[in-house]
Amino acid sequence: MSRRRRVAHPYIPNSAPRVKAEMLREIGVSSVEELYADIPESLRFKGEMNLPEPLRSECELRRHVEGILAKNKTCQEYLNFLGAGCWQHYVPAVCDEINRRAEFLTAYGGEPYEDHGRFQALFEYASMMGELVDMDVVNVPTYDWAQAASTSLRMAARITGRKQLLLPRIMSPDRLSVIRNYCQPDLEVTLVDYHRDTGQLNLDDLREKLSSQTAAVYFENPSYLGFIESQGEEISALAHQHGALCVVGVDPISLGVLAPPSAYGADIVCGELQPLGIHMQYGGGLSGFIATRDEERFVAEYPSRLFGLAPTVVEGEYGFGDVLFERTSFALRERGKEFVGTATALWGITAGVYLALLGPDGMQELGKGIMQRSQYAMKRLSQIKGLRVPAFGSAHFKEFVVDFNASGKTVAEANRALLERGIFGGKDLSAEFPQLGQCALYCVTEVHTKADIDRLADALQDCLR
Amino acid sequence: MGMDMSSRLRRFHQARWDEPIIYELSTEGERGLLVPEVEEEIEEAVGDGVSKIPECMRRKRPPNPPQLSQPEVLRHYLRLSQETLGADLNIDVGQGTCTMKYSPKVNEELARSAKVTELHPLQDEDTVQGILEIMYKMDLFLREISGLDQFSFQPGGGAQALFAIASIIRAYHQDRGETQRDEIITTIFSHPVNAAAAAVAGFKVITLYPDEDGYPDIQALKAAVSERTAGLMITNPEDTGIFNPRIAEFTWIVHEAGGLCSYDQANANGILGITRAKEAGFDLCFFNLHKTFSSPHGCGGPAVGALGVTRELARYLPRPTVEFDGRKYRLNYDMPHSIGKVRSFYGAVPVVLRAYAWVMSLGAEGLREVAEIAVLNNNYLLKKVREIPGASAPYARGRHRMEQVRYSFEELARETGVGTEDVQRRMFDFGVHYWTSHHPWVVPEPFTLEPTESYSRKELDEYVAILRHVAREAYTDPDKVRNAPYNSVVHKIDHAALDDPSRWAVTWRAYLKKVKGR
Numbered sequence: 001m002s003r004r005r006r007v008a009h010p011y012i013p014n015s016a017p018r019v020k021a022e023m024l025r026e027i028g029v030s031s032v033e034e035l036y037a038d039i040p041e042s043l044r045f046k047g048e049m050n051l052p053e054p055l056r057s058e059c060e061l062r063r064h065v066e067g068i069l070a071k072n073k074t075c076q077e078y079l080n081f082l083g084a085g086c087w088q089h090y091v092p093a094v095c096d097e098i099n100r101r102a103e104f105l106t107a108y109g110g111e112p113y114e115d116h117g118r119f120q121a122l123f124e125y126a127s128m129m130g131e132l133v134d135m136d137v138v139n140v141p142t143y144d145w146a147q148a149a150s151t152s153l154r155m156a157a158r159i160t161g162r163k164q165l166l167l168p169r170i171m172s173p174d175r176l177s178v179i180r181n182y183c184q185p186d187l188e189v190t191l192v193d194y195h196r197d198t199g200q201l202n203l204d205d206l207r208e209k210l211s212s213q214t215a216a217v218y219f220e221n222p223s224y225l226g227f228i229e230s231q232g233e234e235i236s237a238l239a240h241q242h243g244a245l246c247v248v249g250v251d252p253i254s255l256g257v258l259a260p261p262s263a264y265g266a267d268i269v270c271g272e273l274q275p276l277g278i279h280m281q282y283g284g285g286l287s288g289f290i291a292t293r294d295e296e297r298f299v300a301e302y303p304s305r306l307f308g309l310a311p312t313v314v315e316g317e318y319g320f321g322d323v324l325f326e327r328t329s330f331a332l333r334e335r336g337k338e339f340v341g342t343a344t345a346l347w348g349i350t351a352g353v354y355l356a357l358l359g360p361d362g363m364q365e366l367g368k369g370i371m372q373r374s375q376y377a378m379k380r381l382s383q384i385k386g387l388r389v390p391a392f393g394s395a396h397f398k399e400f401v402v403d404f405n406a407s408g409k410t411v412a413e414a415n416r417a418l419l420e421r422g423i424f425g426g427k428d429l430s431a432e433f434p435q436l437g438q439c440a441l442y443c444v445t446e447v448h449t450k451a452d453i454d455r456l457a458d459a460l461q462d463c464l465r
Numbered sequence: 466m467g468m469d470m471s472s473r474l475r476r477f478h479q480a481r482w483d484e485p486i487i488y489e490l491s492t493e494g495e496r497g498l499l500v501p502e503v504e505e506e507i508e509e510a511v512g513d514g515v516s517k518i519p520e521c522m523r524r525k526r527p528p529n530p531p532q533l534s535q536p537e538v539l540r541h542y543l544r545l546s547q548e549t550l551g552a553d554l555n556i557d558v559g560q561g562t563c564t565m566k567y568s569p570k571v572n573e574e575l576a577r578s579a580k581v582t583e584l585h586p587l588q589d590e591d592t593v594q595g596i597l598e599i600m601y602k603m604d605l606f607l608r609e610i611s612g613l614d615q616f617s618f619q620p621g622g623g624a625q626a627l628f629a630i631a632s633i634i635r636a637y638h639q640d641r642g643e644t645q646r647d648e649i650i651t652t653i654f655s656h657p658v659n660a661a662a663a664a665v666a667g668f669k670v671i672t673l674y675p676d677e678d679g680y681p682d683i684q685a686l687k688a689a690v691s692e693r694t695a696g697l698m699i700t701n702p703e704d705t706g707i708f709n710p711r712i713a714e715f716t717w718i719v720h721e722a723g724g725l726c727s728y729d730q731a732n733a734n735g736i737l738g739i740t741r742a743k744e745a746g747f748d749l750c751f752f753n754l755h756k757t758f759s760s761p762h763g764c765g766g767p768a769v770g771a772l773g774v775t776r777e778l779a780r781y782l783p784r785p786t787v788e789f790d791g792r793k794y795r796l797n798y799d800m801p802h803s804i805g806k807v808r809s810f811y812g813a814v815p816v817v818l819r820a821y822a823w824v825m826s827l828g829a830e831g832l833r834e835v836a837e838i839a840v841l842n843n844n845y846l847l848k849k850v851r852e853i854p855g856a857s858a859p860y861a862r863g864r865h866r867m868e869q870v871r872y873s874f875e876e877l878a879r880e881t882g883v884g885t886e887d888v889q890r891r892m893f894d895f896g897v898h899y900w901t902s903h904h905p906w907v908v909p910e911p912f913t914l915e916p917t918e919s920y921s922r923k924e925l926d927e928y929v930a931i932l933r934h935v936a937r938e939a940y941t942d943p944d945k946v947r948n949a950p951y952n953s954v955v956h957k958i959d960h961a962a963l964d965d966p967s968r969w970a971v972t973w974r975a976y977l978k979k980v981k982g983r
Contacts, residue, residue: 009831011567011759013921014838023845023922032837035844035865036739038708043740049609054828058571061826065575065818071595074583078592082585085809092498094535098542099763100577106551106568108762109560109900114479114893116954117548118764124487127973131529136975140765143621146809154665177784177805181632185667221522230519257515259524282596283586283810284767286621294975296966308969309976312956313948318486319958323969329624329661331904334670339661341624342755344813345765349542355530356487356538357497363528366500371514376507395517419589427587450504 009056075280075424079452083399083443084224084427085145085172086283087275089253090447092357095277099350108342112307112320119320122345123307125352129289132252132355132363133269134260136294139304141287141348145272146178148288149218149249151338152270153179155290155301156216156245157187158337164213165189166244168201172224173432187215199227199392203234210242216268220249221261225429225441226374226399227392228258236265252276252289252351254397256363257371268292277354278347287347300327303338366446370398373453374444380457381442386464391439398445402426404438407464411440417463423456470927474934477896478952480547487541488973491531497538548954550898552762556924558846559898561869561913562656562704564734564756572759572822576815586810590795596814597794601787603771603821610832611730611750612743613773618754618812619783623731624658625807626751626770627698630727631666632804633749633774633781634696637725640802646695646724652681654703654871657903659729663698674907679707679860686715690722700729701745702736704903704913705859706843706866716746725749725778733757734917735840735868738833742773749774758820767813769820783807835918839868842916842925846870849929850914853936855880859908869915871908874936878910883939883946885910890957891938891949895931 008016014023029035055061075088082088098104104118112119126138142148153165165183167176169191180189190209193202201219210217217239221229229235236246247268248261253275261269273287274280292298299306308323322328329336358366378400382389386407390400404411415425426442433439444453515523533541557565575581584593604616620626631649638646649663652673660670671689676682681699697719702708709715716726728742728750734757742750754760755768762768774782784803785796796811827835847870850856855877858870878884885901889912892899902911916925939946948957962968970976977983 009827009834011569011826012834012838012918013924014842014918015834019922020838020841023841027841027844027848029844029865032841035840038710038861038864038867039736039740040710040713043710043713043744045612045739045741045744049738049829049832051606051609051829051832052825054831055825056827056831058569058826061822062571062575064825065599065822066578066580068598069575069578069580069595071598072580072584073588073592074579075585075588076579076583078588080585080588082587084587086586088583088585090501094497094539094542096577097539098546100573101543101546102553103546103549103551104764105573106553106557106565106761107549107764108552108563108565109765110550110898111889111893112958113890113950113953113955114550114555114896114898115764117484117545120484120486120548121542121545122764123971124973126971127486127488128530130972130974136978137971143625143766144809146806147621147625172809174806174809178807178809181805181807182628182665184632184635228518228522230522233521255524255528257518257524259522260528263525264521279582280585281582282584282593282814284812284814284816285582286809287767294971294979299966299969299971306971308963308971309980310962311959313959314956317483317955319955321958321960321963323963323971326964329657333657333672333904334660334664336657336661338665339624339628339658341658342622342753342762342768343624343766344621344763344768346763346767349764352487353538353542356533356541357535358500359495359497359530359532360527361496361532362498362500363530364524368513368515369500369503371517372503372507372511375511375514375517376503379510395519395522397518415589419592424585424588424592446501449501450507 078422078424079455080424081426081442081456082424084441085174086280087443087445088280088447089275089445091277091279092354094357095350095353098353099346104346104349119307121349121352123320125348128352128355130291132255133291134262135269135291137299138289138291139302139306141273141289141344142304143343144286144288145249146175148270148290149175150179150182151303152247152268152290153183153216153218154338156247156268158301159297160215160245162213162215163187164215166192166209166214166217168192168194168219170194170225170433171220198394199223199225200231200394201229201235203231206238210238214242214244216245216247218247221258222251222254222397225392225401226396227394228397232264254367257367258397273347273351276351278350287344299324301337303340305340369446373448374398374400377444377453380453381460384461384464399441399443402440402442404440409464411438414463418459421459423459470923470930472930473927474930475896479954481954482544482548484544486973488531490533490537490541493532495532495534497533497535555897556920556928557898558914558916558920558928560900561915564915564917566759566917567919568759568761569823572819575822576818581815581818594794597787599818599821601789601794603817604787606824607752607771607773610737611773612741613750614776615779615782616771616773617782617786618769618771618817619808620770620772621808621813622766622768623751623753623770624662626772627658627662628665629772629783629807630749631663631668633778634725635666636781636804637778638695646693648693649696649698650689651698652703653907654705655700655729656731659698668695679705680709683711683714686718690718694719694722694724696725696727698727700732702732702867705871706869707861708867712745731756732868735836737836738829739836748778754816754820759823760816760819767816769813769816838918842920843868843870846914846916846925853933854940855936869913871902871911871913873908873910875909877936877939881939881943883943885912887946888935891935891946892931893950893953897928897931
């Protein structure tokens with residue numbers, strides 16, 4: 001102990017004993033203890049925190065942490081078909097090169113002068129996302145799709161002055177749980193039924209549940225279970241007829257080939273940025289976006305920061321700043337719109353880099369390739385005796401449900417067998433949607449080759465025999 | 466002993482690339498990345514794939530991101546990065562309340578290992594034992610540091626942690642049938658989201674103001690509590706850097722009234738190992754792992770607001786928690802009383818990993834040293850800043866502060882007409898940050914400095930030298946300060962358009978329509 005105490009910690013410059021003594025002298029106290037005089041004795045922590053002995057050398061620390069991480073098996077080592085809200089897409093090297101830049105990595109709350117680049121990068125992110133969803137306003141990202149949807153729904157409630165929210169019954173239970181908690185206690189969540197054979201929203205049920213109290217109708221494209229909800233126009237028209245807003249959640253990587261929700265009447269669009277150049281990180285790569293038309297009644301309801309272009313005293317120079325800052329909780333505390341704080345700005349910048357790299361052709365080719373691969377996978381798996389693929393008779397993007405009910409095996413059993421063969425099978429839906437029985441949600445993206453898909457099909461065939 | 470920095474001013478100029486907006490760099494036909502082509506056999510088997518999309522759901526016009534080659538994209542973003550002043554580059558003591566400390570590079574490398582980045586959150590638990598072990602052990606560390614009994618890393622930042630806390634307080638009273646408890650008490654020097662998140666969760670917010678000494682007014686608290694009190698959500702030390710020595714009385718008063726107490730530990734950097742939520746009587750608390758625990762701020766996230774509770778409240782935590790049965794780590798979803806989820810999956814896991822590595826590099830003694838040096842640095846800075854003309858440190862006269870101080874340039878503004886926002890812009894000319902403060906400005910013309918443990922005395926001296934120079938300049942050449950900056954990335958910005966619906970532009974396409982008339 002005493003030997004260590006004398007050595008300054010590399011992260012703490014003024015732990016060098018001589019400097020510390022000089023600073024104490026300068027302040028006019030004899031010990032650091034005097035600086036804590038305001039903390040009464042009764043509040044002092046008397047014990048020693050029970051923490052492991054430190055690994056003060058970087059060498060030892062790295063070895064220790066890498067030793068623990070070595071127990072993980074990654075989606076590079078195993079063949080992965082899990083999606084369900086976090087997806088394995090290819091991450092371009094330039095995305096990581098930019099988000100690990102020390103300037104972006106360690107910047108925070110600077111002003112649009114010394115952090116001009118941060119403001120511009122986030123403005124450009126919003127600009128490119130705006131093109132992708134065909135909307136004029138996009139926020140600085142929030143935590144994830146679930147939060148983006150929750151806030152979009154609260155925005156809709158404030159805009160319409162109404163309390164009722166209509167959501168699809170087969171959306172992600174995870175996301176629904178976030179929305180339910182976030183919209184308590186003043187908003188009321190009602191679920192709308194779906195057609196058992198296609199998964200499509202049941203418009204009769206929607207008509208029945210829509211009323212003059214409805215603030216918003218929310219649905220997703222592609223849906224949680226992978227099928228494309230093709231009644232976008234009808235749903236938004238019904239919502240609008242009742243004076244409600246249409247809020248659509250979207251996986252932006254589909255928008256090279258799928259129509260942007262604004263094209264079928266969405267008033268607020270939200271979704272998940274993680275597919276756009278951000279590693280999965282055990283779910284830590286999530287980042288949510290919200291987009292609307294450029295109307296004051298919408299812009300005024302965002303809780304998030306919105307970065308806008310502004311002139312400087314030098315002709316032709318681009319400056320930036322916060323648009324309508326007075327709406328935020330930074331400005332107004334509890335009278336602001338919801339709240340704003342640190343969320344996922346670095347992933348917003350990264351998504352911008354991704355879109356700039358892909359360009360219009362890249363986004364279209366990527367979307368097309370994902371459609372082809374997932375259709376091929378559905379075709380291959382549907383040939384396996386006992387599987388029904390896809391479980392819903394609709395067009396799909398990237399994900400689809402595999403029905404194991406006739407296979408004689410549970411999804412859990414199948415997944416265990418796949419795991420032994422080095423494959424992460426699709427997400428088991430039996431707990432989330434008991435009405436579906438034994439079903440799994442499979443995800444196929446551009447990272448999968450024909451050989452990967454064939455390997456999955458062969459392995460499934462083998463373990464269902 | 467090296468150069469004396471106490472009077473040296475750098476001849477600084479930040480990178481100024483005058484970089485166009487990325488759309489202005491677009492050239493038709495250029496490509497930044499090629500995507501893998503599908504095999505012929507797939508094409509033969511399923512065709513073009515997109516014809517399966519119902520006509521009404523097909524994209525009619527291609528999306529319109531810009532078209533650039535890869536090196537152009539790289540150069541553009543590298544230039545923007547150079548036009549950003551990260552904490553790695555500057556003496557980042559000017560961003561008070563945010564704990565801009567050193568984020569160790571080795572932790573960054575660990576967090577970016579494929580063993581973390583390439584994990585899917587729904588993998589079989591047997592294949593993620595390493596990352597679950599890290600999360601579980603970090604929970605144990607925070608239990609020691611706070612004295613509370615269990616943590617969740619699901620909240621994606623301090624604000625979301627505060628919202629989760631408000632949700633737990635709501636669920637607790639609902640379970641007890643005390644739904645009349647609809648008031649949350651906070652203080653004006655607590656972070657604004659304490660008030661804002663409570664309001665979203667459906668509470669009425671009561672805000673206490675400081676007494677003459679800068680402490681939250683305990684008489685006002687006594688007057689505020691009632692059978693409607695759901696809880697207290699308070700930051701301590703507050704954003705003034707003043708530790709409230711009567712904090713245990715605050716929690717006692719609120720508990721007596723039947724409320725719960727939440728400790729916003731966003732400002733914990735000066736009290737690690739010194740004083741804890743438990744001893745002060747709190748039921749809930751949170752730490753920002755991207756602040757006190759060294760994970761980098763990332764321009765504003767990814768982040769983790771690590772949320773801790775007492776055993777009694779553990780059943781309300783967001784689902785799932787990480788458990789260990791002595792052999793295997795697992796995710797526990799069996800929590801019928803849980804508030805549900807506040808974020809999908811388990812939070813920004815790499816942030817937890819960096820925090821874990823940081824604690825492992827310090828240990829108990831090291832954490833205490835972090836706190837002590839942060840407080841030493843702050844009081845050193847306090848002494849030096851007080852000597853600057855026009856500057857003062859309101860409240861708690863003659864007393865020491867914890868990890869930060871909310872200062873005032875009220876006198877400077879009165880005597881020179883130069884306010885804190887003018888000083889701020891001029892500071893950028895010397896390559897350092899300077900933040901004013903959260904609104905409302907209860908302290909007039911405020912600025913908040915937090916030196917953390919990461920800056921050397923030489924660096925603190927340099928920061929003070931810059932601040933002193935700018936203050937003196939306000940007296941000798943006020944216009945120079947008012948019209949700053951000169952050596953930053955851009956010149957003084959006209960903010961008027963940003964509040965004008967006919968002129969604001971949050972995207973390039975909106976700018977082209979509204980400003981350029983295209």
